[in-house]
Amino acid sequence: MKTRVEILCVGTELLSGKVNTHISYFSLVLKSIGLNIAREVTLPDDPVEIQQAVRSSMERSDILILSGGLGPTFDDLTREGVAGAVNRKLKLRAHLLKKIKDKFSRYQLPVSVNNKRQAAIIQGAKSLENLSGSAPGQLLVLERRNRLPLSLILLPGPFKELQPMLEKEVIPFLQKTYCRFLCRKTLVLHLAGIMESQVDDKLRPLLTRLSPGLECTILAGPACVDLYVTATSRHPSWGQGALDKIRRTLHGLFGNFIYGEGGDTLSSVVGDLLRRRRQTLAVAESCTGGLLSSRITSIPGSSEYFIGSIVAYSNSLKQKGLGVFKSTLNVYGAVSKECAREMADGVRKKMGATFGLAVTGVAGPSGGTPQKPVGLVYIALSGPRIEHLEKFVFPGDRANIQNRSTVYALNMLRLALALQKS
Amino acid sequence: MKTRVEILCVGTELLSGKVNTHISYFSLVLKSIGLNIAREVTLPDDPVEIQQAVRSSMERSDILILSGGLGPTFDDLTREGVAGAVNRKLKLRAHLLKKIKDKFSRYQLPVSVNNKRQAAIIQGAKSLENLSGSAPGQLLVLERRNRLPLSLILLPGPFKELQPMLEKEVIPFLQKTYCRFLCRKTLVLHLAGIMESQVDDKLRPLLTRLSPGLECTILAGPACVDLYVTATSRHPSWGQGALDKIRRTLHGLFGNFIYGEGGDTLSSVVGDLLRRRRQTLAVAESCTGGLLSSRITSIPGSSEYFIGSIVAYSNSLKQKGLGVFKSTLNVYGAVSKECAREMADGVRKKMGATFGLAVTGVAGPSGGTPQKPVGLVYIALSGPRIEHLEKFVFPGDRANIQNRSTVYALNMLRLALALQKS
Numbered sequence: 105m106k107t108r109v110e111i112l113c114v115g116t117e118l119l120s121g122k123v124n125t126h127i128s129y130f131s132l133v134l135k136s137i138g139l140n141i142a143r144e145v146t147l148p149d150d151p152v153e154i155q156q157a158v159r160s161s162m163e164r165s166d167i168l169i170l171s172g173g174l175g176p177t178f179d180d181l182t183r184e185g186v187a188g189a190v191n192r193k194l195k196l197r198a199h200l201l202k203k204i205k206d207k208f209s210r211y212q213l214p215v216s217v218n219n220k221r222q223a224a225i226i227q228g229a230k231s232l233e234n235l236s237g238s239a240p241g242q243l244l245v246l247e248r249r250n251r252l253p254l255s256l257i258l259l260p261g262p263f264k265e266l267q268p269m270l271e272k273e274v275i276p277f278l279q280k281t282y283c284r285f286l287c288r289k290t291l292v293l294h295l296a297g298i299m300e301s302q303v304d305d306k307l308r309p310l311l312t313r314l315s316p317g318l319e320c321t322i323l324a325g326p327a328c329v330d331l332y333v334t335a336t337s338r339h340p341s342w343g344q345g346a347l348d349k350i351r352r353t354l355h356g357l358f359g360n361f362i363y364g365e366g367g368d369t370l371s372s373v374v375g376d377l378l379r380r381r382r383q384t385l386a387v388a389e390s391c392t393g394g395l396l397s398s399r400i401t402s403i404p405g406s407s408e409y410f411i412g413s414i415v416a417y418s419n420s421l422k423q424k425g426l427g428v429f430k431s432t433l434n435v436y437g438a439v440s441k442e443c444a445r446e447m448a449d450g451v452r453k454k455m456g457a458t459f460g461l462a463v464t465g466v467a468g469p470s471g472g473t474p475q476k477p478v479g480l481v482y483i484a485l486s487g488p489r490i491e492h493l494e495k496f497v498f499p500g501d502r503a504n505i506q507n508r509s510t511v512y513a514l515n516m517l518r519l520a521l522a523l524q525k526s
Numbered sequence: 527m528k529t530r531v532e533i534l535c536v537g538t539e540l541l542s543g544k545v546n547t548h549i550s551y552f553s554l555v556l557k558s559i560g561l562n563i564a565r566e567v568t569l570p571d572d573p574v575e576i577q578q579a580v581r582s583s584m585e586r587s588d589i590l591i592l593s594g595g596l597g598p599t600f601d602d603l604t605r606e607g608v609a610g611a612v613n614r615k616l617k618l619r620a621h622l623l624k625k626i627k628d629k630f631s632r633y634q635l636p637v638s639v640n641n642k643r644q645a646a647i648i649q650g651a652k653s654l655e656n657l658s659g660s661a662p663g664q665l666l667v668l669e670r671r672n673r674l675p676l677s678l679i680l681l682p683g684p685f686k687e688l689q690p691m692l693e694k695e696v697i698p699f700l701q702k703t704y705c706r707f708l709c710r711k712t713l714v715l716h717l718a719g720i721m722e723s724q725v726d727d728k729l730r731p732l733l734t735r736l737s738p739g740l741e742c743t744i745l746a747g748p749a750c751v752d753l754y755v756t757a758t759s760r761h762p763s764w765g766q767g768a769l770d771k772i773r774r775t776l777h778g779l780f781g782n783f784i785y786g787e788g789g790d791t792l793s794s795v796v797g798d799l800l801r802r803r804r805q806t807l808a809v810a811e812s813c814t815g816g817l818l819s820s821r822i823t824s825i826p827g828s829s830e831y832f833i834g835s836i837v838a839y840s841n842s843l844k845q846k847g848l849g850v851f852k853s854t855l856n857v858y859g860a861v862s863k864e865c866a867r868e869m870a871d872g873v874r875k876k877m878g879a880t881f882g883l884a885v886t887g888v889a890g891p892s893g894g895t896p897q898k899p900v901g902l903v904y905i906a907l908s909g910p911r912i913e914h915l916e917k918f919v920f921p922g923d924r925a926n927i928q929n930r931s932t933v934y935a936l937n938m939l940r941l942a943l944a945l946q947k948s
Contacts, residue, residue, distance in 0.1 A: 119563040121550050121743055121754070127568065128545045141541040143575065144568035146549065153565065160582065301638050304599040311600065321571075322599050323539050332542075387837075393823025394816035397837045401815025404891050404924055412843040415809075415819045415835040417828070421877060425834070425847075455843060469826050499633060500658055501686070502826055 107252065107282045108142045109134060110165045112157060114173035114182050115261055116148040126171055126263065133270060137279045138288035138336060139167070149173060154185025158256075162189065166252045167278060172261030174239040176218040182258060183242075187226045190244065190256070194224040200231060204238055229256075232273050237265040243277065252282060289343040293331040293354055294368055296515045298361045300324035303331070306357055318346055326504060327511040328370075363518055370514040371399045371406075377521040378409035378458075385517070386457035387413035388426050388447040390438065391465040391481060396510045411455045416447070426450035437476070439464050441493055444482035452486045459487040459520075463513050465496075467505045481509045485516050490524070492516055529674065529704045530564045531556060532587045534579060536595035536604050537683055538570040548593055548685065555692060559701045560710040560758055561589070571595060576607025580678075584611065588674045589700060594683030596661040598640040604680055605664075609648045612666065612678070616646040622653060626660055651678075654695050659687035665699065674704060711765040715753040715776055716790055718937045720783045722746035725753070728779055740768055749933040750792075785940055792936040793821045793828075799943040800831035800880075807939070808879035809835035810848050810869040812860065813887040813903060818932045833877045838869070848872035859898070861886050863915055866904035874908045881909040881942075885935050887918075889927045903931045907938050912946070914938055 111130055118124050127144050134141060145161070147153050154173070161168050173182030187194050200223035208215045222239045225231050232241030242258040257274055259266045295303060303322055311320055317337050323330040333350055335343035355362060364373045378385055387410075389396050397413040400406055414425045419438055422428040427450035428443055436442040444464050452460025465481030472478035479499060485492040494516065498508045533552055540546050549566050556563060567583070569575050576595070583590050595604030609616050622645035630637045644661045647653050654663030664680040679696055681688045717725065725744055733742055743754040755772055757765035777784060786795045800807055809819050809832075819835040822828055836847045841860055844850040849872035850865055858864040866886050874882025887903030894900035901921060907914040916938065920930040 119549070119566060120553050120557070121745060123545065123547055123550045125545055127541070128543050131542050135542070140570075142570065143579070144541060146566040146568075148564065157565070299635070301598045301641055304640055305638050308600065321538055321542075321601060324597070324599075389816075392820075393828070393832075394811075394819025394821075394835060394837070395823075397811075397816025398814075398820045398928075399816075401817075401837070401839070402925065402928070406815070407839050407893075410815075411840045412847065413816060413837040414847070415816070415823070415837070417823070418833045418877075421834040425836075425876075454847075455840075471829075497633060499629075503824065504658070504686070506820075506824070 107139055107167065108165045109139050109167040109169065110161045111141055111144040112154075112161065112168065112170040113144065113146045114149065114154060114170060114185075115146075116179070118146050118172075119148055126266070129263070129267075130169065130270075133275060134278075135288065135290070137275060137283045139278065139283060149179040149181055151181040151185045151188065154182060155188040158186050158189035162254060162256075165254070166282065167255045167257070169257045169259065169274075171259045171266055174222065174241070174258060174260045176216070176222055176238070178218065180221075180239075183221070183224055183226065186244075186256060186258060190226065190246070192227040195227055196220070196223050197225050197231065200225070200240055207238060226258075229258075232259075232269050234260060234265050235268045237262060239265070241266075241269045241273075243274070245281075255281065287338065287340040287343055288334060288336045289340075289347055290335075291333040291347045291351060292366050293333075293351070293358075293362050294364045294370075295329045295331065295358055295361045296327065296363050296370060296511055296518075298329060298358070300329050303329050303358070307331075310353065310357065315346060317342070318350065327508040360519060360522065363515065369403075370511060370518060371403050374514055374518050374521065375400070375403045375406055375409060377518065379405075381458075381521070381524075383458035384409050384411050384456075385459050385461065386411045386451045386455035388451035388460065388462040389413060389415045390417065390422070390447070390463060391467040392463045392506050392509050392513075393417070393467075395506050396461070396463060396513055399510055399514065411457050414451060414454075422447065425454075427454065439466055439476050439480060439482065441482050441484070441495065444484035445486070445491070445493055448484035448486035459485065459490075459517065461485050461513055461517055463509050465505070465509060467502045467509075469502060479505050481505065481512075483509065483513045483516055485520055487520065490520055492520060529561060529589065530587045531561050531589040531591065532583045533563055533566040534576075534583060534590065534592040535566065535568045536571065536576060536592060536607075537568075538572075538601070540568050540594070541570055548688070551685070551689075552591065552692075554712075554754065555697060556700075557756055558710055558712045559697060559705050561700065561705065571601040571603055573603040573607045573610065576604060577610040580608050580611035584676060584678075587676070588704065589677050589679070591679045591681065591696075593681045593688055596644065596663070596680060596682045598638070598644055598660070600640070602643075602661075605643070605646055605648065608664075608666075608678060608680060612648065612668070614649040617649055618642070618645050619647050619653065622647070622662055629660060648680075651680075654681075654691050656682060656687050657690045659684060661687070663688075663691045663695075665696070667703075677703065709760065709762040709765055710756060710758045711762075711769055712757075713753075713755040713769045713773055714788050715755075715773070715780075715784050716786045716792075717751045717753065717780060717783045718749070718785050718792060718933060718940075720751060720780070722751050725751050725780075729753075732775065732779070737768060739764070740772065749930045782941060782944065785937065791825075792933060792940060793825050796936055796940050796943065797822070797825045797828055797831060799940065801827075803943070803946075805880035806831050806833050806878075807881050807883065808833045808873045808877035810873035810882065810884040811835060811837045812839065812844070812869070812885060813889040814885045814928050814931050814935070815839070815889075817928050818883070818885060818935055821932055821936065833879050836873055836876075844869065847876075849876065861888055861898050861902060861904065863904050863906070863917060866906035867908070867913070867915055870906035870908035881907065881912075881939065883907050883935055883939055885931050887927070887931060889924045889931075891924060901927050903927065903934075905931065905935045905938055907942055909942065912942055914942060
């Protein structure tokens with residue numbers, strides 16, 4: 105039987121424009137002990153909404169984590185909502201009240217009625233110490249016949265109060281109670297140069313015969329696809345073995361489309377390959393307008409292999425800065441394979457780099473013609489005994505076309521480096 | 527009777543570490559027509575979970591907006607989940623299938639069985655056109671006795687697909703159906719060069735005496751702050767008048783820190799100023815590595831005023847490409863006000879531009895020294911009868927420092943252009 109976890113985030117501000125980053129944090133911390141979040145619910149500071157949502161979550165779940173609404177103000181109503189849902193009273197705990205009073209007297213502040221409310225704990229619950237704020241957390245465990253116990257966990261909203269409470273008290277408790285024997289490992293593979301639907305088609309036969317304990321998800325970004333494979337088992341060695349085996353299968357299936365694992369990005373992989381070979385890169389950009397350089401230089405230490413780039417929007421800069429022939433621009437135009445090739449050669453020579461990588465195209469929305477539509481992009485790579493040139497017609501808007509051009513340019517360089525004898 | 531809106535976000539990735547920024551966007555767009563979100567639920571790609579959550583939301587709500595899970599892969603299951611919840615069949619629509627086929631043939635790609643699923647619409651639902659992706663949205667309206675109708679709205683997950691669909695089709699429909707008598711207008715002001723806490727301090731006295739019907743929210747991004755003011759009233763003229771009045775007050779309070787309104791970005795504002803004056807810009811980047819150029823060229827039509835840029839990571843390129851003196855590099859180093867000034871002058875002259883804008887600094891994480899710590903950045907602007915130079919020490923990681931440098935460089939150019947007599 106799978107342990108079901110639900111998260112309830114309380115706070116009107118989370119439904120009025122504030123971005124909720126807690127869910128992402130919760131999911132990572134829970135994954136570390138093999139638990140997945142089955143559902144997340146965000147609620148306003150409304151005790152009826154809270155009570156109703158807690159009741160319905162309790163029916164479905166084994167672990168219910170609430171965050172927010174434990175503060176001292178009138179709209180902090182999580183305590184009341186949960187107490188109502190479990191039909192229990194709130195009790196003022198003397199030692200907690202004393203702590204709050206002590207804290208306030210240290211700063212010579214009066215203790216209001218509202219501050220006192222923070223010492224109210226649901227009957228039968230354990231209080232969780234708050235190391236950097238005044239509201240304690242609460243942990244209520246309800247035993248159930250023939251089932252895992254139900255845990256209700258109330259945490260404060262501010263991250264710096266919630267984090268130590270969760271990691272020091274709650275996670276060890278959950279691990280002991282629910283995950284004694286369960287071990288989980290994840291493999292993330294990154295692909296480029298292939299579409300989501302193509303990945304899906306190739307993957308489907310494999311998915312139907314996946315071992316129990318293995319789970320596979322496709323995550324598509326713009327021009328990139330990630331594969332997540334998770335192995336859950338009582339035997340740590342099984343999980344690692346299963347992932348090693350499926351990694352080999354996936355490499356057989358997708359070959360060179362796979363560019364990295366885990367925290368790898370196209371820029372970091374290209375950077376590692378260049379650094380290892382002590383080779384350098386120079387870039388010439390037109391329609392990507394600096395985005396390609398920006399991706400490359402987002403990597404710490406990129407100055408080791410990246411010499412620089414020229415973003416040449418004007419034709420005169422293409423001539424003067426990159427050495428594109430005037431006749432090329434006149435006869436073929438700036439968006440042509442001839443121009444792309446001369447840009448790559450030119451920037452390589454000018455900067456004395458091992459490789460020159462160039463992009464020219466029509467990013468739109470204006471500037472397209474029937475012969476050269478918006479989305480037409482040429483990418484050229486020039487290097488020692490290497491010359492690559494590819495033509496693309498990318499879909500989407502300006503940002504999309506610029507982004508795809510960047511991904512495909514980096515991928516062209518990666519493939520060339522991977523095939524090159526080092 | 528208040529109109530109740532619930533949001534359902536579908537996607538296992540949203541429960542596995544990916545931050546959900548849609549909720550924040552939804553809340554702002556819905557606020558603009560006077561609707562508040564009563565609850566948000568995040569669900570995994572699981573048709574049973576989806577069906578169950580939709581059923582229970584339907585009982586409570588008037589408007590149910592789902593995003594995600596309309597893509598072509600096996601784990602895109604929102605269509606099936608909602609169809610199950612309302613007990614209706616999915617029907618393949620011929621004209622949608624044709625559209626998908628046409629799109630794929632334009633890029634010479636095969637249409638898989640999965641791509642076809644995107645043409646399946648819930649019986650009785652209206653399809654919503656997807657301007658930048660392949661999955662259409664869906665709108666199903668269920669009439670109810672003695673109550674407002676129930677609207678089920680299925681939107682794709684990617685923001686750029688969801689946004690036009692929501693703003694062009696869904697919002698006008700919701701306004702017509704649910705908010706006939708309430709008029710809401712929103713004013714969004716963008717600020718740069720000022721911190722959130724400073725904005726908060728200046729704003730506080732104003733907020734305490736805000737007219738009823740007016741609401742003001744601060745939204746802070748990295749190095750930028752936005753002010754949202756919303757006026758809600760039954761009389762459209764009141765709202766516009768109240769916003770005009772508060773706009774004047776806010777301009778008095780924040781003056782030149784305000785760089786734009788609504789859809790303006792720093793890059794678009796700078797672009798408009800340059801275009802109007804028929805002036806041109808050339809850029810020299812070191813630590814921002816292309817990000818500044820990329821921001822400038824993200825604006826359609828930027829080729830009218832942007833000539834190009836040189837991203838000079840190596841010192842030799844700073845000399846050869848930008849004309850920085852060897853002695854400057856030897857005596858002051860690449861991260862110095864002297865070098866920044868020569869970079870701005872150099873790129874301006876080399877490219878024959880009206881303005882030269884240059885950034886040099888230590889983006890980190892390595893390369894810092896006690897004299898020149900990580901985060902130290904010089905920004906220089908060179909132009910006709912204009913020379914600006916500023917030194918910053920930015921907090922944060924590499925991405926943060928690169929981003930802040932870019933914002934402050936654009937803002938320096940904006941202020942210079944605004945002060946210049948046109």
